[in-house]
Amino acid sequence: MAPTHNPNQCPMESILGQIMGPWTPYILWLLSNEESLRFGQLSALIPDISAKVLTDRLRKLEASGLVHRDYQPTVPPTVYYSLTERGAELHDVLQGLNKVALRWDAEDREKQGKSDSEVIAAE
């Protein structure tokens, strides 16, 4: 994402470019709830994602320093993914975003619900 345009003035575009991918926030969310998760566990928790895309997301998160990859050369191999400190920081910000989203949802449902009496008075 964010293919050619210059993020000269707006640094948030660069960070958004790292977490923006379709599944990325969900992956961060899952990892924030566990010490670590294995590739297969993530795969099972996100049934609709393909191995290719999951690998791609994890590689990008790793390259961004948000996720740590712990490869154990056992047979068969075992790989644990966990959030780095930065990943955890980002999760806090996303929680803020989440809170806003939930508040909006609540407001919307409130207006929907009491649409019989004083919806107009609400504003």
Added chain:
Amino acid sequence: MAPTHNPNQCPMESILGQIMGPWTPYILWLLSNEESLRFGQLSALIPDISAKVLTDRLRKLEASGLVHRDYQPTVPPTVYYSLTERGAELHDVLQGLNKVALRWDAEDREKQGKSDSEVIAAE
């Protein structure tokens, strides 16, 4: 973005899906610095964006309730875009994201700067 997958568990995906587009955060940023901006002004402030994409972004932001479109049927037509209350709230969250991004940049540059002596010891 966020094409098919179900955002069942992670509400932040839905909001990210609304601001994720390549130019969207920048548009929100510009609008947050002015009372309102006309289509041509936005176009001039973002030289590399095409009218099609700019229109698309504005339509999506309007549909999300983040941007207000004020159409004056003059000749020629005059259209003013401005942030809604929600758009302003979102901008606050993005500012938080921005702050994180800037802190990371600073940390990275710090490590780069002292790359002559104990870089290896850092890890």
Added chain:
DNA sequence: CTGTATCCGATATGATACTG
């Protein structure tokens, strides 16, 4: 001025099959 319509190319995604 403020868009819309259309075509095109790049990129991303998904499914499948295969490997260490």
Added chain:
DNA sequence: CAGTATCATATCGGATACAG
């Protein structure tokens, strides 16, 4: 188990031309 390789498809972004 944890990916990689490949192909097919879909969507997006960009340029251009045109319209109300």
